[in-house]
Amino acid sequence: MSKQSPSQQPGLVLWFTGLSGAGKTTIAHAVHERLRRDEISSAILDGDTFRQGVARDLGFSDADRSENNRRAGEVARLFSQSGMIVLAAFVSPFRADRARVREIIGAANFVEIFVDCPLEECERRDPKKLYVRARRGEVAQFTGLTSSYEAPLSPEIHLRTDRLTVDQAVDRVLSSLFSVADFRKL
Amino acid sequence: MSKQSPSQQPGLVLWFTGLSGAGKTTIAHAVHERLRRDEISSAILDGDTFRQGVARDLGFSDADRSENNRRAGEVARLFSQSGMIVLAAFVSPFRADRARVREIIGAANFVEIFVDCPLEECERRDPKKLYVRARRGEVAQFTGLTSSYEAPLSPEIHLRTDRLTVDQAVDRVLSSLFSVADFRKL
Numbered sequence: 001m002s003k004q005s006p007s008q009q010p011g012l013v014l015w016f017t018g019l020s021g022a023g024k025t026t027i028a029h030a031v032h033e034r035l036r037r038d039e040i041s042s043a044i045l046d047g048d049t050f051r052q053g054v055a056r057d058l059g060f061s062d063a064d065r066s067e068n069n070r071r072a073g074e075v076a077r078l079f080s081q082s083g084m085i086v087l088a089a090f091v092s093p094f095r096a097d098r099a100r101v102r103e104i105i106g107a108a109n110f111v112e113i114f115v116d117c118p119l120e121e122c123e124r125r126d127p128k129k130l131y132v133r134a135r136r137g138e139v140a141q142f143t144g145l146t147s148s149y150e151a152p153l154s155p156e157i158h159l160r161t162d163r164l165t166v167d168q169a170v171d172r173v174l175s176s177l178f179s180v181a182d183f184r185k186l
Numbered sequence: 187m188s189k190q191s192p193s194q195q196p197g198l199v200l201w202f203t204g205l206s207g208a209g210k211t212t213i214a215h216a217v218h219e220r221l222r223r224d225e226i227s228s229a230i231l232d233g234d235t236f237r238q239g240v241a242r243d244l245g246f247s248d249a250d251r252s253e254n255n256r257r258a259g260e261v262a263r264l265f266s267q268s269g270m271i272v273l274a275a276f277v278s279p280f281r282a283d284r285a286r287v288r289e290i291i292g293a294a295n296f297v298e299i300f301v302d303c304p305l306e307e308c309e310r311r312d313p314k315k316l317y318v319r320a321r322r323g324e325v326a327q328f329t330g331l332t333s334s335y336e337a338p339l340s341p342e343i344h345l346r347t348d349r350l351t352v353d354q355a356v357d358r359v360l361s362s363l364f365s366v367a368d369f370r371k372l
Contacts, residue, residue: 041227043268053260053290054240057253067243074239075261082229084268104239 011080018115021122024089042085073101114155197266204301207308210275228271259287300341
């Protein structure tokens with residue numbers, strides 16, 4: 001159980017979007033760890049976990065992906081309303097869905113982070129062996145191959161994870177985060 | 187944004203169940219306020235808010251109520267996994283659904299609180315004027331009138347809110363909560 005300052009400020013949602021294998025979850029966990037060292041609480045919302053729980057009833061059609069994103073946005077909002085920093089790692093391939101999440105959260109508390117890595121590199125990494133399975137035709141509507149990914153046009157943070165180490169990516173995220181936090185006089 | 191102890195223990199879910207007007211939300215907010223005074227963070231998950239967000243696509247059929255409860259349980263689990271004390275106020279009329287929530291959260295972290303008030307008293311209070319509307323036939327499948335409420339058989343805490351003040355109810359909840367917290371050496 002956690003202690004916190006009694007003045008409950010609205011939190012922040014850091015929304016990591018990008019292809020499978022781009023590094024969303026890895027960076028989210030690394031940010032979480034760094035924040036924890038500074039005794040700042042944050043919560044990770046991970047797309048895979050989310051699909052096993054809140055969105056268990058949904059598949060991967062465009063409509064279901066949209067609904068998955070909507071629910072994720074709503075849950076992120078609940079967390080941020082409790083004063084948490086939310087690290088949300090979702091492929092969230094469609095611009096309109098991310099725009100809706102921004103609306104649900106409120107633009108002032110929403111930071112879109114484009115975890116950008118070329119498809120070839122994601123496929124080379126293939127940490128969950130999903131690309132291999134998708135190429136074999138075992139995974140339908142796989143983002144980047146058989147379903148489109150609409151890259152953010154003006155994300156708050158743009159990370160080229162084929163060129164940055166995880167630590168460098170985390171530094172970028174935190175410097176941006178603390179400039180917001182500073183502004184709020186935390 | 188909040189600071190907390192870096193050791194993230196699994197939180198607790200206090201699940202308030204009972205008829206509309208029994209006092210679930212009132213007591214949840216009062217517990218939240220008392221915890222805040224002790225600098226203990228907690229988060230409120232309120233059934234009404236939840237239905238406007240995560241469960242916006244659901245109605246009030248038995249199947250939709252079950253799905254609403256399932257999602258609420260999953261979201262409460264996400265919160266508790268972040269080390270939060272979750273104050274969840276949901277009518278949650280069906281025993282099987284509450285049993286499922288207990289399973290989702292894990293029995294060790296789940297506290298079922300029966301906010302028990304006779305229907306007549308709830309109807310007399312009618313804070314949201316829902317009973318009036320339900321009697322007029324304007325609200326379909328209204329728990330207590332046209333849809334059943336299955337009272338808990340062995341809740342961890344049983345509050346007779348027609349006989350207790352809000353403060354007395356909060357005392358009962360907190361003494362039970364702190365005995366758990368003490369046990370965990372918080």
